[in-house]
Amino acid sequence: xxxxxxxxxxxxxxxxxxxxxVAARRKSVVAILHEAHQAARSEAEWxxxxxxxxxxxxxxxxxxxxxxxSSLHELATTIFHPSNNPxxxxxxxxxxxxxxxxxxxxxxxxxDLLFILPYKATPWSESVVETILxxxxxxxxxxxxxxxxxxxx
Numbered sequence: 001x002x003x004x005x006x007x008x009x010x011x012x013x014x015x016x017x018x019x020x021x022v023a024a025r026r027k028s029v030v031a032i033l034h035e036a037h038q039a040a041r042s043e044a045e046w047x048x049x050x051x052x053x054x055x056x057x058x059x060x061x062x063x064x065x066x067x068x069x070s071s072l073h074e075l076a077t078t079i080f081h082p083s084n085n086p087x088x089x090x091x092x093x094x095x096x097x098x099x100x101x102x103x104x105x106x107x108x109x110x111x112d113l114l115f116i117l118p119y120k121a122t123p124w125s126e127s128v129v130e131t132i133l134x135x136x137x138x139x140x141x142x143x144x145x146x147x148x149x150x151x152x153x
Contacts, residue, residue, distance in 0.1 A: 008036050012071050016079045026131070029075060030138045033068050037139055040064035044107065055104070062096075062105040068139070069094055069113070069132070076131040083124055090124045092117055094132065098144075111136060112144045 015028035040061065048057040073094050077083070083090045098112035099105055115129050136143045 058104040062103045072132045076128045081127045110144045
């Protein structure tokens with residue numbers, strides 16, 4: 001899987017930096033991630049049907065989703081919305097929670113994500129979050145965005 005991930009990351013970077021408008025580049029990125037997601041689902045189905053190991057199946061799906069989310073985070077923060085001189089407010093962490101966060105992402109489950117900001121949302125962080133969420137929605141995934149504690153946003 002490591003060689004596949006490395007090759008896919010290179011393809012994603014090439015698609016994200018290719019000539020053309022941002023919408024076309026994002027569409028290319030989503031197409032590559034869709035291909036990776038479909039391949040991972042097929043592999044997870046094979047694992048389940050041939051090994052009868054449900055934990056191995058859900059663990060594999062979690063690792064595959066880690067690849068998708070971490071790739072989107074990297075592309076959103078370094079290519080689509082780079083911050084050449086970031087302030088302390090221009091940092092963001094994405095954490096998986098729920099079953100996905102426990103490494104047990106069942107087929108068809110929600111993708112539960114928590115976006116962690118150092119202080120409050122900035123235009124940059126909002127753009128990054130939107131880029132990640134829109135790509136996940138374009139992949140037809142059901143994403144649940146957790147709210148920060150103490151905020152009613």
